[in-house]
Amino acid sequence: MNKRGLFAVPYVIWMGLFVVAPILIMLVYAFSTAGGGFTLDNFLGMGDYLSVFGRSFYLALIATLVCLLIGYPMSYWMAREGARFQKVAMLLIMLPMWMNFLLRTYSWMSILENNGLINQFFRAIGLLDALGVDHIQMIRTPGAVVLGMVYNYLPFMILPIYSVIVKLDRSLLEAAADLGASAGQVFRKVILPLSLPGVVSGVTMVFVPSVSTFAISRLLGGGTQMMLGDLIEQQFLGGAYDPQLGAAISMVMMAIVVVCMTVMNHFGEGEEQAVML
Amino acid sequence: MKRQERLGSRLLIGLVFLFLYAPIVFLIVFSFNAGDSSAVWRGFSLHWYAELFQNRLIMESVYTTLLVSILATIISTIAGTFAAIGLYSLGRRKRDALLAVNNIPMMNADIVTGVSLCLFFVAFFQGWGGFAKWFNGVQSLVELPTRLHLGFTTMLLAHIAFNIPYVILNVAPKLRQMDRNLIDAAQDLGCTWMQAFWKVVVPEIKPGIVSGALIAFTMSIDDFVISYFTAGSSTSTLAMTIYGMTKRRITPEINAVSTLLFLSVLVLLLANNIREARLERRRELGAAPRRRPVPALLQNKWFHRGAAAVAACALAAVILFLHDATASRPVVNVCSWGEYIDTDLIDQFEEETGIRVNYQTVDSNETLYSLLKSGGADYDVIVPSDYMIALLIAEDMLEPLDYQKIPNFAKIGDRFKYLSYDPDNLYTVPYTWGTLGIIYNTAMVEKEIASWRDIYSDDYAGQVLLINNSRDALGEALLCLGYSVNTTDEGEIRAAYELLADATRRGVFQGKVMDEVFQTMEGGNAAIATYYAGDYLTMLENNEDLAFVIPEEGSNWFVDAMCVLKDAPHYEEAHQWIDFMASTEASLANMDFIWYASPNEEALAAYPAYYEELYEEPLDQELYEIMATPPEVLERCEVYEYLPPETRTLYNDLWIKLGI
Amino acid sequence: MSKELIRLVNCSMAFDGEQVLDHIDLYINDSEFLTLLGPSGCGKTTTLRIIGGFLTPLEGEVLFDGVRINDIPPHLRQVNTVFQRYALFPHLNVFENVAFGLRLGRKVEGQKKKERIPEEEIRERVMEMLEVVSLKGFENRRITELSGGQQQRVAIARALVNRPKVLLLDEPLGALDLRLRKDMQSELKRIQQQMEITFIYVTHDQEEALAMSDTIVVMDQGRIQQIGTPEDIYNEPKNAFVADFIGESNILDGVMHEDFVVEFFNRKFKCLDKGFAPMEPVDVVIRPEDVDIVPPESGQLRGTVTSVTFKGVHYDTIVDFKGFKWLIQTTDFHDVGETIGIVLNPDDIHIMHKSQYSGLFGDYSSYSEEYDEIGDVAKLDEEEGAQDE
Known part of the structure; x- marks a missing residue:
């Protein structure tokens, strides 16, 4: 190791302390009883929460899909605009991130309430009367939770896809057209496969926080849409104190995320170039 | 691109931006609302901005947010840059292995990172406690604190921990692109290694450092989850404050603070853009940026270093000063429920005693218990309810009180002393008492509600709010079935659970709420809820259609009492606080504000007169009786008693099961 | 074809x-x-x-x-x-x-x-x-x-x-x-x-x-x-630009007196070009490798060597003729300061009509820069490609 390599030493120690050790401690917790003995019950008893796992993955998957369906064309079209347009658009996408995501989610609460903005609007135009209902239930539904996820994590989908597409060598597209590919074929055979790394990192960047969220489901789901994040939070700071179980669920979630990402990365080799900005 | 296609694509881009910004615009517009609703416009006003600067909770959390973000950004940028340089001078194999570890916090869900760090800190604190006791025992030169808590420091460490990987990720590509000969060239030209670093490497990787810092800052500002798990209860970022508020009532001050934050970011960005555009134009014109002549002094590197040192010292001084201003004064950390105190009393107490009150809230006894258990709290005084007090006493988590120091204890009515949860009255001074009942909106519910059965019936399916804590929710069901709320019979409890589960399956409940009930009921967003009498009276002020009833099957009557936690660091101050709050004046003011009855008999008796003097109208007897439930009604009600561990576990299991 | x-x-x-x-x-x-x-x-x-x-x-x-x-x-x-x-x-x-x-x-x-x-x-x-x-x-x-x-x-x-x-x-x-x-x-x-x-x-x-x-x-x-x-x-560049861009050329101002006779440096030379108007000003191209160096006394023109560069096969010799610098490629070595004479054969002289490029090229006063230009071309070309929509 040369002199510069010494700079790495403090960081290696730091990582040991603040990255590796916490995970090891979590592992220990996951396999202990409240009294400190070894047990597998925390994992064995998890079957009870299968529906929570199911709901979390289902909602997160939908949110990811919606983000992809909006984010991909958005990124693609943005990348084809002029440099000035792109710059402003990027700023506009980043800007909300400097407001904490809870603020933005909170704003949706008052929009989606039974007496919120949208229902008020529907009432004003007579839609509610026409339907013969007092309000359309939006908040405290799975849809509201998905909306919150899409709203908060859409930039995470757009940024990586956009940055891959914008870096695509234009001559590759011309080459494909030159070789006889129509616009659709250029997209399918060149742009899509080449932007896959961006899609992969976008999908993981949306899916992971979505599947683990608890604030969004709490605020917009109103406690009716318990998700993995809520379950974990309940075990630590919520009404059901059981950190061992919480640690075990966290471990399972971590494992699932790792597996998902390994599978995803298999699709999009050369992922490194795609990670953020 | 063809014109039509361009039009279509722009339309989509426009729609996405509309989607992204509509809620923000909405937030901003309602920050100027004269009313306090976040959905109904009542005219323009700057009122909430004025309020904002008065609101200590929000201002402090803004300060905490900015401080932790800035510090975490600075530290992680510097550390991350050096770490990246270090990593890049290692062999490929080692580097890749370390980078894989580095990626863990980015890859992991925030909640996993947060939870693991929380457990790590708690484990460390336990280890530290043992070490400190031993250390203080073997020597007397230095006194180490034996009890550490989650707080600002742990939150800062956590922020640094999740920021560094992002900095490395941004700096690393620049290092990879950098010509490795550059440093050699600089050294060849006579630089020392350090000079080469500052003059060549840093400018070369600067774009990476800048974008790394920017992302670190963004991540810090945007973070909620990791802070939530590592900050404990004494420190609160803006996000945590909002999260706390969403549970009861979000004041439009939050809209105001968001607007200010958003606008300042916008201004910064615009300024930066204009500056860049100007530079670019100048570059296009081919003119070198004109330089103003710089005085020789300003070019001297020692002057630069001196200035940097002075700036650093100034920053440190400001931080220390602020820290000092908050820390060196005597402090008492109080934890209570939301909207459970007249906040003027805090100021009054601080003025009278010079003790700073760190006032925090949680939303249920169960949450409080979790916080205490996980070491996230460093409270002195807490105000749990009866059954929780019993549990805390059983687990030896409370400190006996010194009643000599609480003369006002004498004014507490005897009927509130020596109750089952604290039979010898060693630990508690009652704070409030009241009942649990059904609140319903008469505009939405035609008939008069009289029984617990009504909240489980299909009549108001989708319009009922279930109370979000196991003891109350299951207790209501037990009452409905005619059982005691204190039963330990598993069959009875399971029957109560089935009642709830069945209603849930039928879609009776719109949601499970605690303090969210305020906003939901006041806004007419649900028809029926079960909550506490005092809170009903608060809601009534905002929505006259609401009614309250104690069902015929009876209900729970509760006492919330002030206790001091074991080993509380501010034992003296805690007693002063308790005595102050037990006084007749404070009790009167408090009762008027929170509408919960005080156990101070003097205050209780004096309240109708106090009310009349204050509002120049007589107190509605009916309302008074809702607050201070008359004995004949109380007879129908039961106090929650301490439940054995097996029953508590059963409660927990059933409760979680109901949730999923 | x-x-x-x-x-x-x-x-x-x-x-x-x-x-x-x-x-x-x-x-x-x-x-x-x-x-x-x-x-x-x-x-x-x-x-x-x-x-x-x-x-x-x-x-x-x-x-x-x-x-x-x-x-x-x-x-x-x-x-x-x-x-x-x-x-x-x-x-x-x-x-x-x-x-x-x-x-x-x-x-x-x-x-x-x-x-x-x-x-x-x-x-x-x-x-x-x-x-x-x-x-x-x-x-x-x-x-x-x-x-x-x-x-x-x-x-x-x-x-x-x-x-x-x-x-x-x-x-x-x-x-x-x-x-x-x-x-x-x-x-x-x-x-x-x-x-x-x-x-x-x-x-x-x-x-x-x-x-x-x-x-x-x-x-x-x-x-x-x-x-x-x-x-x-x-061999027959149409204008000064082509002459300069293809190979090396000395380009001078001349006047076509009649068919096959051109004047430059106040001297008439025989050439193979015709079809110009009488007394038409023209550009005269002389390729560096076509110039024969002779002893000063037997040359049609006399000049002084100002620089010599060895190029392997030949020497790039810059010769000053009355302030106009020529590039001559020769296998013989002539040292700086030496006075030499040159001879131009009729088929070494190419006559071109005047064009917008006249006077821009063909003087080797700033010899090294001419070479540099070529090096820049590749870089500039990339930019050209990039600006295309």
Whole structure:
């Protein structure tokens, strides 16, 4: 190791302390009883929460899909605009991130309430009367939770896809057209496969926080849409104190995320170039 | 691109931006609302901005947010840059292995990172406690604190921990692109290694450092989850404050603070853009940026270093000063429920005693218990309810009180002393008492509600709010079935659970709420809820259609009492606080504000007169009786008693099961 | 000569109001190797991209086999391109890159949908093509594992496998080092002859152009300066620009007294040119290698050597004639300060009409800069490519 390599030493120690050790401690917790003995019950008893796992993955998957369906064309079209347009658009996408995501989610609460903005609007135009209902239930539904996820994590989908597409060598597209590919074929055979790394990192960047969220489901789901994040939070700071179980669920979630990402990365080799900005 | 296609694509881009910004615009517009609703416009006003600067909770959390973000950004940028340089001078194999570890916090869900760090800190604190006791025992030169808590420091460490990987990720590509000969060239030209670093490497990787810092800052500002798990209860970022508020009532001050934050970011960005555009134009014109002549002094590197040192010292001084201003004064950390105190009393107490009150809230006894258990709290005084007090006493988590120091204890009515949860009255001074009942909106519910059965019936399916804590929710069901709320019979409890589960399956409940009930009921967003009498009276002020009833099957009557936690660091101050709050004046003011009855008999008796003097109208007897439930009604009600561990576990299991 | 294949009629192009092509007329014959030669920004790449279909001229027509193709998109043209930096698809291996065009299917007369080409045929044609470019055995390699020269060959194979009538090559050798470039030049020529198709080749390297082309089109400022065989272009440059750009030239002001007599440096010389107006001012071109050095007393002109550079085969000698500096390439060494005489034979003197370029080139007072210019060209050309919409 040369002199510069010494700079790495403090960081290696730091990582040991603040990255590796916490995970090891979590592992220990996951396999202990409240009294400190070894047990597998925390994992064995998890079957009870299968529906929570199911709901979390289902909602997160939908949110990811919606983000992809909006984010991909958005990124693609943005990348084809002029440099000035792109710059402003990027700023506009980043800007909300400097407001904490809870603020933005909170704003949706008052929009989606039974007496919120949208229902008020529907009432004003007579839609509610026409339907013969007092309000359309939006908040405290799975849809509201998905909306919150899409709203908060859409930039995470757009940024990586956009940055891959914008870096695509234009001559590759011309080459494909030159070789006889129509616009659709250029997209399918060149742009899509080449932007896959961006899609992969976008999908993981949306899916992971979505599947683990608890604030969004709490605020917009109103406690009716318990998700993995809520379950974990309940075990630590919520009404059901059981950190061992919480640690075990966290471990399972971590494992699932790792597996998902390994599978995803298999699709999009050369992922490194795609990670953020 | 063809014109039509361009039009279509722009339309989509426009729609996405509309989607992204509509809620923000909405937030901003309602920050100027004269009313306090976040959905109904009542005219323009700057009122909430004025309020904002008065609101200590929000201002402090803004300060905490900015401080932790800035510090975490600075530290992680510097550390991350050096770490990246270090990593890049290692062999490929080692580097890749370390980078894989580095990626863990980015890859992991925030909640996993947060939870693991929380457990790590708690484990460390336990280890530290043992070490400190031993250390203080073997020597007397230095006194180490034996009890550490989650707080600002742990939150800062956590922020640094999740920021560094992002900095490395941004700096690393620049290092990879950098010509490795550059440093050699600089050294060849006579630089020392350090000079080469500052003059060549840093400018070369600067774009990476800048974008790394920017992302670190963004991540810090945007973070909620990791802070939530590592900050404990004494420190609160803006996000945590909002999260706390969403549970009861979000004041439009939050809209105001968001607007200010958003606008300042916008201004910064615009300024930066204009500056860049100007530079670019100048570059296009081919003119070198004109330089103003710089005085020789300003070019001297020692002057630069001196200035940097002075700036650093100034920053440190400001931080220390602020820290000092908050820390060196005597402090008492109080934890209570939301909207459970007249906040003027805090100021009054601080003025009278010079003790700073760190006032925090949680939303249920169960949450409080979790916080205490996980070491996230460093409270002195807490105000749990009866059954929780019993549990805390059983687990030896409370400190006996010194009643000599609480003369006002004498004014507490005897009927509130020596109750089952604290039979010898060693630990508690009652704070409030009241009942649990059904609140319903008469505009939405035609008939008069009289029984617990009504909240489980299909009549108001989708319009009922279930109370979000196991003891109350299951207790209501037990009452409905005619059982005691204190039963330990598993069959009875399971029957109560089935009642709830069945209603849930039928879609009776719109949601499970605690303090969210305020906003939901006041806004007419649900028809029926079960909550506490005092809170009903608060809601009534905002929505006259609401009614309250104690069902015929009876209900729970509760006492919330002030206790001091074991080993509380501010034992003296805690007693002063308790005595102050037990006084007749404070009790009167408090009762008027929170509408919960005080156990101070003097205050209780004096309240109708106090009310009349204050509002120049007589107190509605009916309302008074809702607050201070008359004995004949109380007879129908039961106090929650301490439940054995097996029953508590059963409660927990059933409760979680109901949730999923 | 064979039949005409492509014709540009009066084509103009502009980017952001800047004229890039100024009413170009050009025809290209079947199976010829035609080179568009010129400095950066001369419009050669634009011309190529118009033929390829990536640009539509603002004015004028593009004819292919007599049919107007202005509005036919690139993927429907029987033209393929080898791009400047190859534009190989990084997500595909060598085989799949070459097979790309085949996998898109082939057009069937009268049908809108393309017909699939059987896998067997694809395989056969790709392997055949890889053999042509000497890349057999590389088919499973990743693009990133290839050297620049190999990537070059893949790009050529990929373009040729579609059996285009015309292959467009945009500075294909620009990224290769000198040795490889020389090899690829003869390789390209060989492939062109083997495939018997038209190559349209864009370069700024005059040597490359001279070595490979059947026809050279010299362009500058969006206009065609001269079209001709390499020999024509070199020996009979039409104006000072061509003379300077192709090889080295000393260009002086002269006056054509009558047919076969030109005056410069106040002296009349015999020459082989005719058809000028009497006393018409002209540009006189003298190639450095055509000048014979003689002892001062027997020279038609006398000058002083101001600098000598050894070039291997010859010496670049700069000689000052009455303040005008000439470049003379000679195998004899004459030291700085020496006075020498020169003799010009009639066939060493080329006379050109005056043009906008007169007086801009041909003086070697600032000898070294002239050489530098060539080095810059490659860099500037990239920018030209980038600004295209």
